[in-house]
Structures are given as C-alpha cells and as structure tokens.
Amino acid sequence: MQDVEQQLKQYFGYDTFLPGQREVIEQVLSGRDAFALMPTGAGKSLIYQFSGLLLPGITIVISPLIALMQDQVDRLQANGIAATFINSSLSSGERQQRERAIREGRVKLVYVAPERLLTQTFLSFLDEIQEYVGLALLAIDEAHCVSEWGHDFRPEYRQLGRLRVRYPHVPAMALTATATERVRDDILAQLRLNDPYIHVASFNRPNLYYEVRQKHQGSYRELLQLLREQNDSPIIIYCQSRKSVDTLTDDLCRDGIRALPYHAGLSAEERTQNQDSFIHDNVSVLVATIAFGMGIAKPDVRAVIHYDMPKSLEGYYQESGRAGRDSQPAQCILFFQYGDRVKFEFIVAQKEDATEQLKARQQIQHVVNYSEGIGCRRRALLAYFGETLEGENCGNCDNCIRPMIFEDRTIDAQKFLSCVSRTNQRFGMKYIIDILRGANTQKIRQLGHDQLTTYGIGKDVSAEEWGRLCRALLQQGLLSESQDGYPVLKLNRLSMEILRRQREVEVAAPIERPKQDSLSPQAISLLPEEQGLFQHLRELRKQIADENGVPPYVIFPDKSLQLMARQRPQNETQFAAIPGVGSRKLEAFYYPFTYAIRDYCENHNMGLGLDVSFSEATQKAQGESTSRRKSSQSTHHETLDLYNQGMSVEEIARTRNLSQSTIIRHLATMIENGEVIDITPLLQPGHREDIANVFQQVGMDALKPAKELLGDNYSYEELHIVRAMLRNS
Structure with missing residues (x-):
C-alpha cells in the first residue's frame, strides 16, 4: 500500500482513513475475504471502492436498491473514478453501451442488484469479464439482507453464495451497518466466505443525540416547533401507516413546512420524484413509512423523527442511523405512546405462525423497554447488539443530560x-x-x-x-x-x-425533556459573518449541483463548506487542504468557490486565508502546489485549444470525459484571465445584453438571483460566460 494516503487524498479528498478502514483494505488487497460490520457513517463504502480502485480488474458491487446505486455512482464519478451501474432503469441501448465499456476495461466498479446478477445472462457476462479483463473483487453491500433474522431480508441475497463456487479465487467482501451476532453468523455461512478477515466496529455513533418524548395531544405543536427551528435542515419523519404519512404531510404543508410524502401507496414515479426532491434539497422534510430510506445515503440529514413507534429496536437503529451520516451532530427523536403497541399487537395477532408471533412480540417489547427506560438510551441500543458502553453517562441522550427525579x-x-x-x-x-x-x-x-x-x-x-x-x-x-x-x-x-x-x-417522575435549541449542522463553530458565508457557499453548491443534475452533497459535504467559510482559501494549496477536495474537485470547483469566497469577503470586510495551518501547508507543499497549478492551467488550456479548433462544448465534454458545466467554467476562467474567445456559439442572440442588465440590478456574487429574474430561456452556462466577460472588462 505504497503512497496509499496520497491516493486517498487524490480520489476522495481525505488525508487519513477512518478507524478500521485501512486494516480491512490491506486484507482485501492481499486477496483475503473480509466481513466488515461498521455503523452508518463509519466509511464502509470507501473500503470496497478504494480496494476496487487499487486492484487490477473490475469490482462488482451487489447493492439492493437503484437509488443507492445511483447515489454512489454519482459520488464516484464526481471524484473522477470510472463507475457505472446496470439495472432496470436503463434502456436497452444504455445497458449495451455500459456493458461494452465494462468489457473494454474502461470501468473500475460496477453496481448491480442481486436479482439481475444471478440470471444466467449476467453470470455469462461475468465470465466474459473474468476472462478478458479480470474480476478484482465481489463486494456484497447491505449484507444483512442475506439473513432471515435481519430486518431487511431479501431471498435473492441467500443465493449469492453461488458466486464463491463459480469464482473461488476472486476475493469477496460482505459489509453491513446492522447485524446482531445471530445475523452475523448467518451472513458468513450463507455467503460461504473463506477464512474471512472480520472487522466488527462499535455500534456507537457519538454524534447522534437520542431522545424519547411522550406522545400526547400537543405533540404536533412540539414537532412543528422542532421543524421551524431548523432553518430548512434535511429531516426525515417516520410514521406507521400511509394514512398517517398523508395526514401529517398535509398538516405540515398547511403550516408552512416544505414537506413531501413517501410510501408504497404512491406510484413509483411519485415516490421517485419526492425522493429526488428531498435528496436535491428542493424540500427539507420527507414524511415516510419504513418503505423509505434503505437506499438513501444522504449524508446531511440533521434529524430522524419517529412520530410513531418503530416495529423493532434493530429497525429503529437502522432508520435513526440515517441521521448524521456526515459525522456532524444530528438528533434521533422518538414520540412514544403505549397505544402504538396495541396497534402492533393487533397486526401481530393476524400472523398464522406462532413462532413469528412470539418473535414480533419480543421485538415490540424491546422498543417499549427502550422508550420507557430511565437509563442511558445509547447504552440500551448498544446492549441490544451485544456491546457494552464504557462509563455510566453517554452525555448525549435525554436521560443522561437531564437529572432523573x-x-x-x-x-x-x-x-x-x-x-x-x-x-x-x-x-x-x-x-x-x-x-x-x-x-x-x-x-x-x-x-x-x-x-x-x-x-x-x-x-x-x-x-x-x-x-x-x-x-x-x-x-x-x-x-x-x-x-x-x-x-x-x-x-x-x-x-x-x-x-x-x-x-x-x-x-x-415525568418532567420536561431538555430542549435542544437547534438541529443545526454546525459541528464546526462559526462566527455570525462566517455563518453568512457558509450559507452563501451552500447556495453556490446548490446551483452547481442543479447544473450537473446531482445532489448538492455530491459536490461537497457541509463540513467542507464550513471549513471554507472559516478558513477562506484563496490559493490552490489552501483549497486542496480542505477535507473532501480531491484532484478532480480541485480542478472542477477551485475557481467558482474561491471567487465566491473572495467576492463575499470583499463585500463584508472579511479577511482571507486566515488559518495559520495554511501558511505551514504552503511551505511544506510548495512543489506539490506548483505541480497542481501547472496541471490546472494545462487542463484549462486543453479545453480552450479544443474549443478554438471548432469543437462544441458538448463534444469537448465527451472527449475529455468531463461535464459540460465544467467545460463552460474552464472557458469562463480563460476569459477572466484575458484570453480572447469567440463567445457567439455560447450565447443566444440578445442574451448578452439582457444578462448584463440583470447583473447590474442584483450583482454578480451569486448566479441564482439573476437566473430567477431571467427565467428558463436563459441558461446558467450563459450567465457564467457573461459574468466572466464583465469581470474582465
């Protein structure tokens, strides 16, 4: 694993591994099977992504849901990693095109659902890959789906052991965030892992705050107050039934909360639209049954609220764990009323199998015990998974924060x-x-x-x-x-x-629960003026994400923007030092974000590049900075050369394997640097004057206000070009 940290920074933008990641990766790279049980947010995905990147050949990732595949492929491609998926969302032509790229070895990671993977056609396709390109790794994500004792059992997962027989010399890896000891044993047996390296991390997620509130007639007002305090932070609310979801969504919308429903009663198209609206930050609240969430890797969810009682403690851990995947502070709040148990008891009574009835009642009792418990919530959750919390007080749940009377x-x-x-x-x-x-x-x-x-x-x-x-x-x-x-x-x-x-x-005694004033994502302490810059950068991120058709967190996580707001980088070394900035994102986003920071700071009388560590980094990495600067200049000139040869923006993007918005930003940067460029093909007739006039009204700090005034007939690409010309004039 020579220079492994350098490659980690280059592709993923991180300087160091999270606990456990490096050890598992080393074992996989040596050819050994592995099983990793790590809580949400601990970096499971990076383990097989980074391993697949380094191993010769193609890594096959078995993933249960289309949304999960799309999300991970978006993130990998944003980091400059060749990844794709094969699923039912593709047309026949798209599938054939992707399969051709896989056969030719132009892809490193391929995501596929178990149902498709186990068809004879796809197995034959894998045989071709093995023969001509080579299979590097078989990674089974969400491996708890293998076990009948798990909360998300999928029968197809139990057939995946056939892969070990078919490809005995290809290392296999199973990963999950939720599994009791019984489920772990079942996973190892069913997948036929050969002497696997086993890594079981702590289930504890210190950034999550756990609280149980007694549900009563005034609980809706409590919920509404919670949401209004959050400044549009992403929040998931879980309800038991479709009717409850629809009723609560209607009530929240009536009271001014941007909320959408998600449940199995909606059409597939409606579910997809609502899910995408939430992921892309077009709405802040999604009200859902447990049909939602398994394939969602949105990292910046600031709270998961169970407005009704969950069916099991394992399910609750999994669902509440969708909060704070970015390791920033988040809340997990459960509104509990004993009457919910009666509803579940009625449902359980309809089961014909006595063993299933007993199992379901035991699961319900675990939830009741947790909800009624007077001890540490975190201790109770960890004990369910066989883990003991050190110390008596976790300091981050309602029972530990408030004195018990x-x-x-x-x-x-x-x-x-x-x-x-x-x-x-x-x-x-x-x-x-x-x-x-x-x-x-x-x-x-x-x-x-x-x-x-x-x-x-x-x-x-x-x-x-x-x-x-x-x-x-x-x-x-x-x-x-x-x-x-x-x-x-x-x-x-x-x-x-x-x-x-x-x-x-x-x-x-029943007493008032401690009120946390906000579910704010501010894990990093920001001054008021820095908070304003942070919001300014979030708007820029949203704009760029919309232009590229990806969720905002694919561009940068909140933590990266918070550090930009605090440290205000203005050279490439400073910008590259921000966590989450790899080589591809340095190339794509250095100019728009540093321009936005500089303009905001000039307008608000704020200093730039204030963190002392930046000056140290500059001295230490001068050679590396020079190399990156040359690389950046080179890539911009390459775009300009192709444009001057008569190629369109679309053709350049396809040739260079970059997005069209990135090509436009390259050209805008060259215009600002004084290059003379024929912009006629880039603008509609008359648009240059219209855009310039609107910029005079609203300023050029952010493009969104100008875009909203101009309307859909004007593109962000045109705004970038006109702004660059005005700045150079």
Missing part, C-alpha cells in the same frame, strides 16, 4: 397489584386500569368486577398515569407479563413483597 409510588403500586391479584391474574393492563378508574363497561359488570374492593379506588389518577406506573413495574421486574397470546399481567416474588409492605416503589 424519582417519586414514591408505593401506595398506587399496591392498589394496582392488588387489583391484578383480585382478578386472578387473568387480564392485561388496560382492563386493570378500567377497574381501578371505575369504568362502567359491560365486561366489568358481567364478570362482577364492579363489586371488587379495588373497583374505582384509582379515579383520581389518569389512565395515562396508571399506564406509566404499570410499565415502570414491568420494567423494574416488580410485575411480570405473559406473552402467550394476549399479554396478561402476572404477580411475581417482588410483587408479593410490595403487597406485604416489604418493598417500596420509586418511579421516575
């Missing part, structure tokens, strides 16, 4: 347990509460329970409070609950101690 509820507990005893331990929580509160129901009258001494003795306590007490008793082991069919309350040894007044009962 307990109240003596011994007398109420005795009343409750006495009622369970007098009804012969044959009923569930709701019925016991009805008796205590003196409900006049037909069932109570028929069974004569209105004659019990405990009938009506708890009228002064709300049903919600009785429910909270019951769940606390269950959680502390002071009461048991049968799982044979309908959950029935049972007394145990500790229950009897309470009834005999040998044990006291303390229950956590």
Whole structure:
C-alpha cells in the first residue's frame, strides 16, 4: 500500500482513513475475504471502492436498491473514478453501451442488484469479464439482507453464495451497518466466505443525540416547533401507516413546512420524484413509512423523527442511523405512546405462525423497554447488539443530560397489584386500569368486577398515569407479563413483597425533556459573518449541483463548506487542504468557490486565508502546489485549444470525459484571465445584453438571483460566460 494516503487524498479528498478502514483494505488487497460490520457513517463504502480502485480488474458491487446505486455512482464519478451501474432503469441501448465499456476495461466498479446478477445472462457476462479483463473483487453491500433474522431480508441475497463456487479465487467482501451476532453468523455461512478477515466496529455513533418524548395531544405543536427551528435542515419523519404519512404531510404543508410524502401507496414515479426532491434539497422534510430510506445515503440529514413507534429496536437503529451520516451532530427523536403497541399487537395477532408471533412480540417489547427506560438510551441500543458502553453517562441522550427525579409510588403500586391479584391474574393492563378508574363497561359488570374492593379506588389518577406506573413495574421486574397470546399481567416474588409492605416503589417522575435549541449542522463553530458565508457557499453548491443534475452533497459535504467559510482559501494549496477536495474537485470547483469566497469577503470586510495551518501547508507543499497549478492551467488550456479548433462544448465534454458545466467554467476562467474567445456559439442572440442588465440590478456574487429574474430561456452556462466577460472588462 505504497503512497496509499496520497491516493486517498487524490480520489476522495481525505488525508487519513477512518478507524478500521485501512486494516480491512490491506486484507482485501492481499486477496483475503473480509466481513466488515461498521455503523452508518463509519466509511464502509470507501473500503470496497478504494480496494476496487487499487486492484487490477473490475469490482462488482451487489447493492439492493437503484437509488443507492445511483447515489454512489454519482459520488464516484464526481471524484473522477470510472463507475457505472446496470439495472432496470436503463434502456436497452444504455445497458449495451455500459456493458461494452465494462468489457473494454474502461470501468473500475460496477453496481448491480442481486436479482439481475444471478440470471444466467449476467453470470455469462461475468465470465466474459473474468476472462478478458479480470474480476478484482465481489463486494456484497447491505449484507444483512442475506439473513432471515435481519430486518431487511431479501431471498435473492441467500443465493449469492453461488458466486464463491463459480469464482473461488476472486476475493469477496460482505459489509453491513446492522447485524446482531445471530445475523452475523448467518451472513458468513450463507455467503460461504473463506477464512474471512472480520472487522466488527462499535455500534456507537457519538454524534447522534437520542431522545424519547411522550406522545400526547400537543405533540404536533412540539414537532412543528422542532421543524421551524431548523432553518430548512434535511429531516426525515417516520410514521406507521400511509394514512398517517398523508395526514401529517398535509398538516405540515398547511403550516408552512416544505414537506413531501413517501410510501408504497404512491406510484413509483411519485415516490421517485419526492425522493429526488428531498435528496436535491428542493424540500427539507420527507414524511415516510419504513418503505423509505434503505437506499438513501444522504449524508446531511440533521434529524430522524419517529412520530410513531418503530416495529423493532434493530429497525429503529437502522432508520435513526440515517441521521448524521456526515459525522456532524444530528438528533434521533422518538414520540412514544403505549397505544402504538396495541396497534402492533393487533397486526401481530393476524400472523398464522406462532413462532413469528412470539418473535414480533419480543421485538415490540424491546422498543417499549427502550422508550420507557430511565437509563442511558445509547447504552440500551448498544446492549441490544451485544456491546457494552464504557462509563455510566453517554452525555448525549435525554436521560443522561437531564437529572432523573424519582417519586414514591408505593401506595398506587399496591392498589394496582392488588387489583391484578383480585382478578386472578387473568387480564392485561388496560382492563386493570378500567377497574381501578371505575369504568362502567359491560365486561366489568358481567364478570362482577364492579363489586371488587379495588373497583374505582384509582379515579383520581389518569389512565395515562396508571399506564406509566404499570410499565415502570414491568420494567423494574416488580410485575411480570405473559406473552402467550394476549399479554396478561402476572404477580411475581417482588410483587408479593410490595403487597406485604416489604418493598417500596420509586418511579421516575415525568418532567420536561431538555430542549435542544437547534438541529443545526454546525459541528464546526462559526462566527455570525462566517455563518453568512457558509450559507452563501451552500447556495453556490446548490446551483452547481442543479447544473450537473446531482445532489448538492455530491459536490461537497457541509463540513467542507464550513471549513471554507472559516478558513477562506484563496490559493490552490489552501483549497486542496480542505477535507473532501480531491484532484478532480480541485480542478472542477477551485475557481467558482474561491471567487465566491473572495467576492463575499470583499463585500463584508472579511479577511482571507486566515488559518495559520495554511501558511505551514504552503511551505511544506510548495512543489506539490506548483505541480497542481501547472496541471490546472494545462487542463484549462486543453479545453480552450479544443474549443478554438471548432469543437462544441458538448463534444469537448465527451472527449475529455468531463461535464459540460465544467467545460463552460474552464472557458469562463480563460476569459477572466484575458484570453480572447469567440463567445457567439455560447450565447443566444440578445442574451448578452439582457444578462448584463440583470447583473447590474442584483450583482454578480451569486448566479441564482439573476437566473430567477431571467427565467428558463436563459441558461446558467450563459450567465457564467457573461459574468466572466464583465469581470474582465
């Protein structure tokens, strides 16, 4: 792995690996199979992408969803890495064109779904690749789909073990973010990995804040307040049903929140449009059932809010883990009400298989225990996956941040347990509460329970409070609950101690949860004027992303823009030092971003290149900077030479394997540098004057205001060219 850090920076823009990445990559490059269990945001994708980049031949990535393939291919191509996908979204001509490029060895990574991969036609295609180009690596992403015990089981994944028989000498790698020990063992067995190197990282994601809020009539107002505080940060809200999704989306839109729905009841076209709008930051909130999310790698989601109870703790970890994939602070908030359990119990009761019923009830109970827990949320989540959190306090969940206050509820507990005893331990929580509160129901009258001494003795306590007490008793082991069919309350040894007044009962008092003022992405502390520059750069990023037809985070993540706002780079060495800036992005985006920084700083009286580390980097990397500058100048001149030879922008982009917007930026840069260029082919008749007039009205700092005034008949490419001419005049 000689010069591996240099290649990491060149292709991905990072100076160092995240924990565990290098070790797995080294094993794969040596030809060994590997299994990597790493939480979301820990860099699983880079492991097989970087390995595939270095290995001779073509890497096949098995991925479950089209959206996931598209996202990763967009990111790889933005970094100058030859990657493609083969799936049902392609026309016959597009598929054949891509297969031809693969056969000719012009592609390094190929994404494909397991359903297509296992067809005889595609297996024959793989045989051709192996013979003429060579298979470098078989990477199975989202490997938990292999296991029937996982939360996203896909039957096709269980057939992938056939690849190890067909290609025994090609290293294979399985990767997942979520797997219990049972699921891990199943993955290794089903995929037939040969003496794999196993890397199991911590499930802990310190940047995520966990909170559970009791759901009540005012919860919608709480949710609305949360969203209004977030300044259009991307947020996912999960609901149980399609109806809940539609109702909540309508309510949010009515109250001024830019929200869209996502569920299986929408057409495929609607789902795709809504998903794309969210990914491209055209809306800030997506309200969804769990049908959404598995193929979404949007890194800058600042919160995942479960407005209804999730079905399992494993599912909750996976869904909430879609927040903060960029390692910046994010929140995971669950609105919990015990009534959601009743809904799930009804659904579970419809299952014919008794084992499936038991498994589903156990999963629900895990969620209830987590939601009602008075201990560290993070500790509870990690314990579910067999991991122990060091220390008593994680410092980043509601139970650890707020001081816990307990109240003596011994007398109420005795009343409750006495009622369970007098009804012969044959009923569930709701019925016991009805008796205590003196409900006049037909069932109570028929069974004569209105004659019990405990009938009506708890009228002064709300049903919600009785429910909270019951769940606390269950959680502390002071009461048991049968799982044979309908959950029935049972007394145990500790229950009897309470009834005999040998044990006291303390229950956590309901108090206000700590309010975090914002789900702001500011992991990096910015001054007010730097925050303004950060927003200015986000607008530029959105504009460039729209021009290139990719999500904004493909251009740069928020962290890169935050560092640009704080450090304000103005030469190539400074810009290249920003995390996320590799060689391709240095070439494509150095000029637009440094121009935007300089113009903003001049207008707001801010200094440039302030970070002292930049001067040190400049001295250390002078030779490298000179080399990059020459390379940058060379690539711009190459574009100009082709243009002067009569080639169109489209032809140059195709010849140089660059986007048309990048070619336009090359030409705009050369115009600003004083080159005389015939711009007639680049502008529609009369557009030059119109654009210049609008620039006089709104300024040239950002193109979006001018574009909005001019309308769809004017392109961003034309705005770039006219702005360059005006700056040079």
